[in-house]
Amino acid sequence: MLVGRDVPIAAVTALIDQAQRQAGGAVVLCGEAGIGKSTILSYGCELAAARGVRVAAVAGVQAEVHIPYAGLHRLWWLLGGDRSAGGTGIESPYTAAMTLLALIGSRDEPALIAVEDAHWLDRGSWEALTFAARRLGSEPVAMVLTIRDGEDVDRLLAQAGLPEQRLEPLTPADSGTLLDTVAPGLSPPLRDRVLAQAAGNPLGLVELGQVAATSGGAALLPSWLPLSTRVERTFTALVAELPPATRSLLLVAALDDGDGLDEILAAGSRFAGRPVTVADIEPAVTTRLVRVDDTYRLRFRHPLLRSALYQSAGVADRRRVHAALAEVIATDLDRRVWHRAGAAAGPDEALARELTETATRAGDRQAASVALAAFQRAVQLSEDPAERGRRLLAAAEVASEQGDIAAARQLIDDVAEEHLRPADQAWLSYLREAFFITGWSGTARLMLFAELIDALRRDGDQQRAIDALIVMSLRFYWSNPPVQTIQAYLAVADEFDSSKENPRLTAAVGLIAPVQRGAVTLERMTQLRARFDLTPAEQQHLGLSAGGIGALPLSAQFFSAAVAGIRAQGRVGVLAQLLTSQAFTAACQGDTRMARPTAAEAAALAAETGQPAWTLTAHLTLGHAHALAGDTDAALDAADRAEQVLLPGGRLPMLALVQLIRGVAALAAGRPADAYAQLCRIFDPGDVAHHAYLPLVTFGHLIEAAIWSGQEEALRAQIDRLSGVARESASPSLVVALRYAEAVLSGDGRTYEAALAADLSEWPFERARLERAYGGWLRRRRRSAESRPLLRSAAATFDALGAAPWAERARAELRASGESLRRAGDDAGSLTLQEQQIARLAADGLSNKEIAERLFLSPRTISTHLYRIYPKLGIKSRGELAQYVDLRTRTDAPQPYVE
Incomplete structure (x- = not known):
């Protein structure tokens, strides 16, 4: 009976109505145990079925929370997907979500996806379902999920970003109505006691009311127990009345990560030590504690029953059940190893190794919560103290990937450093500095990490050493390290075997020393561009390195290939980082039509996958693109918001991105003096917003601002300094900018012609900037006819790139030459x-x-x-x-x- 639930019923009904109108949506019903979530979900399923809407209902299962995509597989089968699809076929939650969307969108009829106890879904299924739910707008699909209150659940809901319908306790009047319906005739004192203890919880009212009606007030003691515990004890009492064989089967079902009746019966026979048949489950079906559907899948009447069975079973019985399930499950290695681990009575190094392999596979599938749980159980089973420490470090890394820094710190605190091998001691120190303990320390500890990376290499763990060098190289780029630190890292990098052939080492060296090693790294990367065997991760690192040196077209090529590969893998967390970098390269090339949508997608994905640092960087890149497009208000807002985060956090070199936005926005708005003042801070080593290498890709803007504001002499000083940098680094973007500077300072047509004669096919924005400058120079010398083709070309290029203020200035020069060019329509x-x-x-x-x-x-x-x-x-x-x-x-x- 639905009492006092008009609002959530209306929400679910509206979703089903919407799905029937070919527009999808989702809602999460959340609240404490027994609050009525399952009842409302059942109502929605019945309503949908009565209207001819296809219904696919699944439930999260506590025992299978560590089995990758267990819940999603069941939903997939219900929707008619290939039953042979196994866990190894899913590369990430996001590819799983897209497969699910394709499946539910393959039919035109509306559908309701009902997910009960979503908090017990494995993390991969949860991420896939919520990712799909956010994308149901054009699908005739309603998705309703129920989820129980809890701190962990609150974090999941915050990350999911789905509409919520919170169920509160019933009002006193509605509570009385429901109780009088299920337990009429209670004496006033007993009725008041049930109402007081149930506290508006519908399941509590029903269960405690019925118990009070049959057994009196004694059944309600002890009154201090939480409601969920009291209800669980009520279920336990119901189970206690069943035959022993039935109770055994229910315990097996409660601990099983599957719901197949045949599997439960087979494991039940092993647990009981005698054959168990379908007849043994009938008493539980008759009493409506469980139900078995037409496909012979068993479901519990209420999740609290499963919890009650688990809580009431002794440790020995739970281990015996897990052992029985491990014997029955032969084909799914990950499920089997989980049950073997559940059955283990003490340390088992061989089993710990198997669980570590399971964790690694889960991590490769981006099932981070599964990987974390597997690593933690492997730690418990470890016999070798050194291996135990290594597994704790791996678990800490996975926890940090999930954004659970508190858990990561606790795992690191559990590491017995004296038992670690030297390589792992180095890795522990790195993790403490980079992620957990000391926070951002700028360049203070970079020298120490050089020694630690070298220790990893000397101890034979070259793969982990290279991983560390790659991570530190990106940090290096944003740290403005001193020369001696750079030399120390280069010395470490040069000690690796086959450093010339290793793309990741090449990329790391380019980011560590864009000037000192820029020329040789650029040559190697140009050769690597022709290789077909590069992984998307290698292409990503090479793109970062090429961009750091200023080889923007090469960087764009690597990023384009990497994005395609990462999208195909469905690695959305990595994709958010990669798209941010791709957008930054596009913005540095002046291409707002590429940079703006790419940065917007990056920001959304970074926020969706819980990466605040990358979300901030994506918004900075979007601000840069907005500035180029002339949307100065949005650009300056992005700069201001970022500065409020970066300054208190001490990440000062990243303030260069803030100044870049402000400088480009000032140029776009026609304030060259302001633009020069803002951009100069990036180039000034004494300024907190200084960046050692960003000038390689931003010098063109400073040149334009200087010429336009009459700062030629100051510009010449910058040119003198950066000319030597260009010779040493061979930075293509800096070379192009210096040609532009030479032309605009020369006042000589032949110098302009020489600059334009260079190959600028991959530098359209810079070519257009040079054309506009030369066209204006010609016009001012009354050579209007010669200026017009240059100005037309510049305007067309800027329009194509979406750099509206630059295009408008080119048209203004053209009008001054005596010819007007209509602004290209920009629908x-x-x-x-x-x-x-x-x-x-x-x-x-x-x-x-x-x-x-x-x-x-x-x-x-x-x-x-x-x-x-x-x-x-x-x-x-x-x-x-x-x-x-x-x-x-x-x-x-x-x-x-x-x-």
């Missing part, structure tokens, strides 16, 4: 950033399915977006879209409009 400006991204991919010839796979959306959602895009652009088909985008991105001179 694309009416598109959202996501619509711009979809339009670009569709114009490239990708199908809806291919676009969906890239953007982690459903094909139906892509189709819906395209139908919105077409009228905004005044087109009707994908063919016209391709023509439109081609015209918008073409950089040759358009036909001028002469007033």
Whole structure:
């Protein structure tokens, strides 16, 4: 009976109505145990079925919380997916979510996905389901999840970002109505006692009311027990009345991570030491404690019954059940090793090794919670103190990936440092500094880490040493280290075997010393570009290194390949980092049409995967792109917000990104003196916003600001310093900027011509900037006819890149020359950033399915977006879209409009 639940019922009904109108959505019903979540979910399932809506219902199971994708597999089967798909077929929660969206979108009829006890889902299933739920907008699917209160659950809900419907206790009046329905005739004192102890909890009212009606007030003692405990004891009492064989089977079912009746019966026979049959489960079915569906899958009436069985069983019985299940489960190695671990009575190094392998596989699938639990159980089973320490360190790393720093610190505190091998002692010190204990220390401990990395290498753990060097190289880039520290790291890197052939070492060296080793690293990376065997991770590191040196086109190529590979793997956490880097490279190239949607996607994914540092960096990159596009308010807001985080956190070199935004925004707004003042801080070693290597890719903006504001002499001093840097590093972006500076300072047409004669095919923004400067120089010397082709080309290029303020200045110069050029119509400006991204991919010839796979959306959602895009652009088909985008991105001179 549903009493006092009009609001959540209306929410679930509205979702089902919405799904029937071909628009999806999700809601999470949350609250304490017994509050009525399951009843409302059942109501929704019955309503959907009565309307002809397809219903797929699954439940989280406490015993299978560590089995990767167990809940998702059951849902997959219910929706008609291939039953042969196993855990090894899922690479990450995000690819699983996309497969699920494709499956539910393969039919046009509406569907309801009902997920009970979602807090007991394994982490992979939870992440996949919530990731899919956020993308149901264009699918005829309603998703309703129930979840019990708890601190861990609150964190999950905060990360999920789904609409919540919290169920509160019933009012006194509604509580009385429900109690009088289920237990009429209670004496007033007993009725008041039940109402007081149930405290508005519907399950408590039903169960305690019925017990009071049959057994009197004594059944309600002890009154101090929490409601969930009292209800669990009520269930335990119900189970105690069943035959021994039935109780044994229910205990097996409670500890099983599957729900197949045949598996439960087989394990039950081993546990009982005699054959157990279907007849032995019938008493539990008759009393409605469990139900068995048409596919012979067993489900408990209420999750508290499973919990009650688990709590009431002795340790010895639980171990015997796990042993029986391990014997029955033969084909799924991960499930089997979990049950063997559950049955283990003491340390077992061989089993600990198997669990460590399970943890590693789970980590590769991005099932971080499964990996963490496996590592922790492996620690408990470890006999070798050194291996125990290594597993604790691995567990700490996984905990940090989940954002649970408190757990990571506790795991590190549990490490007995004296038992660690030298390599692991080094790794422990690294983890303490980099993630957990001391926080950000700038350059203070970089020398120590050089020694630790070298210790890892000398002890034969080259893989971990290279991993550490890669991690430290990115930190190095953002630390402004002194020369002696740079030399120390280079000496360590040079000691590795095959350093010239190892792409990751090449990338690390490029980030550690973009100037000192820039030229040789750039040569190696240019050779590596032709290799087909690079992994996406290697391409990512090479892209970072190439960008750090200023080889922006090469960086963009590596990032493009890496993004495709990481998207295919579904590694969304890594993808967020990679897209941030890709967007930054695009912004440094002046390409706002690439940078803005990419940075927006990166920020959303970084927030979605719990990476605040990368979320901040993505927003900074988006601010840079906004500044280039002329959206100065959004740009400056991003800069201000970032500064409020970076200054207190002591991450001062990253303030250079704040100054970059402010400087470019000032240039866009026509305030060159302000732009010069803001950008100069990046170049000044005495400023807190100084960055040692960002000048390699930002010098062009400083040159433009200096020339426009009359700071030629100050600019010459910068050129004198950076010319030597360019010779040593061979930084392509710096070389291009110095040609631009030489031309604008020369006042000589031949110098302009020489600069334009260089190969600038991969530098469209810089070529357009040079063309606009040369065109203006020619116009001021009354050579208007010669200036116009240059100015037209510059305007067209800036328009194609979305750098509106620069395009407008080129048109202003053109008008001053006596010719007016209409501003290119930019209907694309009416598109959202996501619509711009979809339009670009569709114009490239990708199908809806291919676009969906890239953007982690459903094909139906892509189709819906395209139908919105077409009228905004005044087109009707994908063919016209391709023509439109081609015209918008073409950089040759358009036909001028002469007033």
